[in-house]
Amino acid sequence: MAYTAIPRKYRPQKFSEVTGQEFITETLKNAIKSGRFAHAYIFAGPRGVGKTTTARIVAKALNCENPSEGEPCNACPHCIEIAKGSHPDVIEIDAATNRGIDQIRELRESVHYSPAKGKRKVYIIDEFHMLTREAFNALLKTLEEPPNHVVFILATTEIDKIPPTILSRCQKFIFRKIPQEQIVETLSQICKKEGVEFEREALELIAVASEGCMRDAESLLDQSIALGEGKVTAGLVSEFLGVLTGRDLRELLELGFEGEKEKLKEKLSNLEGSGYNPVFISKQLLNFVEKEFLRASNFSEEEMIAAFKLLSKGYEDLVKHPYPYTVLLFSLYSLSYFREVKKLEEILRSGVKPELPRGTEKKTENYDPVKTYAERIEESEEEVRIYPKNETCYKVLSKRLKQLQERFGKRVSLEIPKFEERVVGRKSISSDSDKVINKLVELFNAKVIQIKPKVNDESSDS
Numbered sequence: 098m099a100y101t102a103i104p105r106k107y108r109p110q111k112f113s114e115v116t117g118q119e120f121i122t123e124t125l126k127n128a129i130k131s132g133r134f135a136h137a138y139i140f141a142g143p144r145g146v147g148k149t150t151t152a153r154i155v156a157k158a159l160n161c162e163n164p165s166e167g168e169p170c171n172a173c174p175h176c177i178e179i180a181k182g183s184h185p186d187v188i189e190i191d192a193a194t195n196r197g198i199d200q201i202r203e204l205r206e207s208v209h210y211s212p213a214k215g216k217r218k219v220y221i222i223d224e225f226h227m228l229t230r231e232a233f234n235a236l237l238k239t240l241e242e243p244p245n246h247v248v249f250i251l252a253t254t255e256i257d258k259i260p261p262t263i264l265s266r267c268q269k270f271i272f273r274k275i276p277q278e279q280i281v282e283t284l285s286q287i288c289k290k291e292g293v294e295f296e297r298e299a300l301e302l303i304a305v306a307s308e309g310c311m312r313d314a315e316s317l318l319d320q321s322i323a324l325g326e327g328k329v330t331a332g333l334v335s336e337f338l339g340v341l342t343g344r345d346l347r348e349l350l351e352l353g354f355e356g357e358k359e360k361l362k363e364k365l366s367n368l369e370g371s372g373y374n375p376v377f378i379s380k381q382l383l384n385f386v387e388k389e390f391l392r393a394s395n396f397s398e399e400e401m402i403a404a405f406k407l408l409s410k411g412y413e414d415l416v417k418h419p420y421p422y423t424v425l426l427f428s429l430y431s432l433s434y435f436r437e438v439k440k441l442e443e444i445l446r447s448g449v450k451p452e453l454p455r456g457t458e459k460k461t462e463n464y465d466p467v468k469t470y471a472e473r474i475e476e477s478e479e480e481v482r483i484y485p486k487n488e489t490c491y492k493v494l495s496k497r498l499k500q501l502q503e504r505f506g507k508r509v510s511l512e513i514p515k516f517e518e519r520v521v522g523r524k525s526i527s528s529d530s531d532k533v534i535n536k537l538v539e540l541f542n543a544k545v546i547q548i549k550p551k552v553n554d555e556s557s558d559s
């Protein structure tokens with residue numbers, strides 16, 4: 098038997114098989130059942146979401162010899178001929194190639210002849226927005242007062258281009274993009290019927306890549322089956338479609354949050370080298386963040402919100418940017434500030450438990466490292482000077498300075514270091530077993546300076 102491509106082989110033959118457009122199919126079925134079917138419909142919506150498919154089911158249901166509950170039987174001669182495209186009363190016109198006034202005049206004439214063998218003549222005009230202005234005008238009268246035996250279904254991806262005079266004479270249905278889960282479900286049904294092994298994640302990747310278009314999703318599945326020699330795996334699909342797996346997306350976010358500059362750069366360079374589209378990566382990241390946000394995730398809710406904001410901003414910049422991968426690098430890396438700020442808060446709220454000096458283990462209960470630290474500063478007469486790593490840290494810290502001072506006494510000073518000072522770096526820390534100090538030092542280039550005995554030369558610090 099000849100090979101039939103999946104989108105054709107699995108074109109829905111009944112309203113109940115059309116996925117994701119339940120509101121429309123239910124309304125149509127009820128209209129057909131009750132015999133109150135209008136004379137002109139507009140089916141608008143994106144590519145490959147079921148407009149032509151639904152129009153053909155309407156044509157069958159209106160002409161079927163044994164309809165049941167508004168559905169066609171798919172077994173009578175009318176249903177069979179319509180499915181084959183050879184029924185004389187179902188006329189499909191492609192407006193992209195028949196745009197002119199002459200074709201519409203011809204159509205206007207033919208409308209008046211009774212159906213050759215069915216009950217209704219159904220005119221399905223695809224790409225309806227492509228008609229010329231004269232052609233639209235020529236059609237107006239017919240749409241207004243069509244003969245009783247005629248139904249028009251006008252399908253279009255661009256409803257904005259249709260004159261209001263036409264729109265107001267038709268019942269309008271707006272087809273929507275198919276939600277991802279429903280695409281995955283449809284694809285998995287097809288795999289089962291085809292006897293093809295698959296990983297669910299592979300189908301999810303296909304659904305992401307098809308952006309709501311069922312026809313694309315089915316064609317991609319078709320190609321994946323061919324490539325994978327019968328087994329559809331996430332790895333294969335990811336490579337072939339340039340779609341990142343959940344693992345890759347998570348890793349990118351994690352590297353961003355952790356501020357792993359080099360690794361992030363390396364990972365992005367690899368993706369760039371393998372031809373992954375940065376705009377698409379960015380979209381996928383946003384999509385991933387949304388999914389993570391809605392389920393129990395390793396990332397916190399605050400992190401997801403921060404990631405969504407930063408990545409959305411990044412997306413806008415990236416689309417027109419000459420170096421989109423660089424934009425991606427920077428917007429992912431900016432996530433690291435978020436964790437730094439959070440870490441600081443944790444430190445201040447005693448979230449970090451420092452290692453206790455030997456012999457003090459008994460104090461573990463109610464042990465407040467920040468307080469302890471402050472006390473220890475008191476004892477050893479140290480002064481803490483915090484040199485924020487960058488503007489952002491500086492701003493955050495200055496807002497919290499008051500709180501810092503309450504905690505540490507007057508011994509905290511916050512300064513933006515001059516470049517040289519940053520290079521000169523830290524003094525050795527006397528109480529180096531104290532993790533809190535180490536954390537501060539690590540995060541904000543804090544300096545711990547012993548006041549007594551005084552630092553030996555003044556020049557190093559001024």
Ligand SMILES: Nc1ncnc2c1ncn2[C@@H]1O[C@H](COP(=O)(O)OP(=O)(O)OP(=O)(O)O)[C@@H](O)[C@H]1O
Pocket residue numbers: 103104105107108109114115116117118143144145146147148149150151223252253254275283311312313315
């Ligand atoms: N809602 C759907 N449910 C199930 N399959 C669908 C759906 N939409 C599209 N398909 C699949 O995609 C194929 C193409 O669909 P259809 O021709 O109806 O798209 P369309 O909306 O008319 O697109 P276009 O605007 O490109 O003409 C169908 O053969 C079918 O396999």
Ligand SMILES: [Mg+2]
Pocket residue numbers: 148149150223252
């Ligand atoms: Mg179509």
Ligand SMILES: [Zn+2]
Pocket residue numbers: 160161162163164169170171172173174175176177
């Ligand atoms: Zn039938």
